[in-house]
Amino acid sequence: MIKGYNKYVGLVDSLHGFYTLETLADRLKINRTRAIYVIHRLRKLWYVKTSYGAGNRRLYSISLMNKQNRTSYLEEFNKNMPNPSLRIRDDENYFVYGRKLKVEEELIYALNKKRIRYVISCLFLFRKIEDWHLLYNMAKKENLSRQISALYDVARIFIRKVRRMPERFRRLTIPKKNDKYIFIVDGFSSDDFKEIERKWKVYIPLNRDDLEEYNLLKYDKHK
Amino acid sequence: MININNQEILFNEIGRKLPKKLIAYSIGGTAMMLLGLKGETKDIDLVFDNEIDRSLFIKILEEMNFRKDERLVIENYGLKKNTPEILRLGSGDFMFDLFLKKIVTSFFSDGMKERARHTYEFGGNFVIKAADPHDILIMKSVTSRLKDLEDIIEIVKKTSINWEIIVLEAEEQVRLGNETAIMGLGEKLEKLANQKIINVPKDVHAKIWKLFSKQVKDKKGVK
Numbered sequence: 542m543i544k545g546y547n548k549y550v551g552l553v554d555s556l557h558g559f560y561t562l563e564t565l566a567d568r569l570k571i572n573r574t575r576a577i578y579v580i581h582r583l584r585k586l587w588y589v590k591t592s593y594g595a596g597n598r599r600l601y602s603i604s605l606m607n608k609q610n611r612t613s614y615l616e617e618f619n620k621n622m623p624n625p626s627l628r629i630r631d632d633e634n635y636f637v638y639g640r641k642l643k644v645e646e647e648l649i650y651a652l653n654k655k656r657i658r659y660v661i662s663c664l665f666l667f668r669k670i671e672d673w674h675l676l677y678n679m680a681k682k683e684n685l686s687r688q689i690s691a692l693y694d695v696a697r698i699f700i701r702k703v704r705r706m707p708e709r710f711r712r713l714t715i716p717k718k719n720d721k722y723i724f725i726v727d728g729f730s731s732d733d734f735k736e737i738e739r740k741w742k743v744y745i746p747l748n749r750d751d752l753e754e755y756n757l758l759k760y761d762k763h764k
Numbered sequence: 765m766i767n768i769n770n771q772e773i774l775f776n777e778i779g780r781k782l783p784k785k786l787i788a789y790s791i792g793g794t795a796m797m798l799l800g801l802k803g804e805t806k807d808i809d810l811v812f813d814n815e816i817d818r819s820l821f822i823k824i825l826e827e828m829n830f831r832k833d834e835r836l837v838i839e840n841y842g843l844k845k846n847t848p849e850i851l852r853l854g855s856g857d858f859m860f861d862l863f864l865k866k867i868v869t870s871f872f873s874d875g876m877k878e879r880a881r882h883t884y885e886f887g888g889n890f891v892i893k894a895a896d897p898h899d900i901l902i903m904k905s906v907t908s909r910l911k912d913l914e915d916i917i918e919i920v921k922k923t924s925i926n927w928e929i930i931v932l933e934a935e936e937q938v939r940l941g942n943e944t945a946i947m948g949l950g951e952k953l954e955k956l957a958n959q960k961i962i963n964v965p966k967d968v969h970a971k972i973w974k975l976f977s978k979q980v981k982d983k984k985g986v987k
Contacts, residue, residue, distance in 0.1 A: 554803050557922060606800040609772055611884075633881040639776045640888065 614650045627662045644669045645676040667696040690714040691741035699755040716742040766858040767804040779887020795894040811863045871940040897923045906948040920962040927968040
């Protein structure tokens with residue numbers, strides 16, 4: 542244990558929040574060099590997380606929570622997004638301790654939210670799906686298998702390098718004759734993807750204009 | 765006392781032992797720890813929706829050598845109704861308070877459940893929904909423990925309180941049968957505001973006083 546551990550716990554508790562070096566120095570009434578040292582000590586104790594703001598300025602999140610070995614669906618989902626406009630801010634979050642989240646789980650989480658922004662962003666996850674078997678099992682459990690196949694077809698139109706869906710997944714999710722149309726987001730259907738809607742008997746809550754963001758993507762950066 | 769890291773280890777262990785997914789609501793210190801408002805707690809307060817889940821949780825704790833302590837229930841809560849099951853490790857200086865729907869005099873209302881927006885999953889199967897700081901404040905305002913007063917101060921200082929929610933929920937608590945909710949809240953807020961420890965808008969005091977007067981009038985009318 543680092544010397545003075547308890548002293549730092551109290552300090553972290555009272556500092557809880559976002560700081561730049563200057564605001565931290567100001568808050569603690571110390572000089573810049575001393576503030577760098579405080580950040581250094583707190584980082585050693587896992588209480589500091591660094592992110593970058595406008596102008597590549599370092600922002601330090603100081604919190605007791607940073608030490609927890611956890612991740613959240615939203616954090617992982619946003620990590621997988623190729624640009625900021627596809628990232629999502631939500632005041633509702635699901636944290637997971639002691640294990641890593643898989644892209645397949647993130648896709649199911651996003652669809653369960655039943656919100657258009659999540660649907661638009663989750664299309665990019667199709668580029669990263671590796672375990673289709675896991676995805677099928679989870680989708681079946683949540684009654685989302687047809688929705689996933691329909692959105693996959695939309696993703697193939699707009700996003701480059703989306704891997705081919707296994708034939709077995711496609712076959713297992715094809716709607717039966719008596720199946721009714723289902724909504725991904727209640728009350729929303731598409732004007733532009735009628736054919737895909739008919740094929741999967743799923744109302745797609747997107748038009749071409751919603752997916753403009755994908756046309757502007759620079760793919761080389763996000764392999 | 766148990767700190768964030770030890771709590772995480774303990775919850776992960778419980779989650780791994782649970783045979784199925786189990787959802788509980790955390791209130792008090794545990795919720796404050798999960799929300800990053802506090803570093804450690806003495807009681808791990810959990811609210812369950814049904815007896816089956818609570819019994820399963822108790823069974824797992826007993827497998828981990830926690831034991832029921834009925835003497836402590838009487839010491840802490842007297843002979844009140846809706847007291848929790850208390851379990852503790854022989855040498856442990858923290859304990860589990862396991863409530864069923866009602867928390868002594870307070871109700872874990874539907875509004876509170878809706879506001880518990882952050883979910884925390886431990887060890888795969890143990891899912892905790894942390895009560896919203898507004899609701900923790902209300903529940904802490906009906907007790908007579910000084911440490912709860914300290915927690916109220918922390919909540920008001922570290923979060924942005926929407927006083928409208930506090931007043932509405934206090935009213936809802938009275939409607940559900942928790943007759944001391946408005947009185948307790950008014951008394952605590954006035955005490956802290958008078959000592960200039962926290963800032964409470966004047967119209968909030970006025971609203972609480974108005975609700976309290978109405979409650980007294982209604983009560984007289986009934987008699």
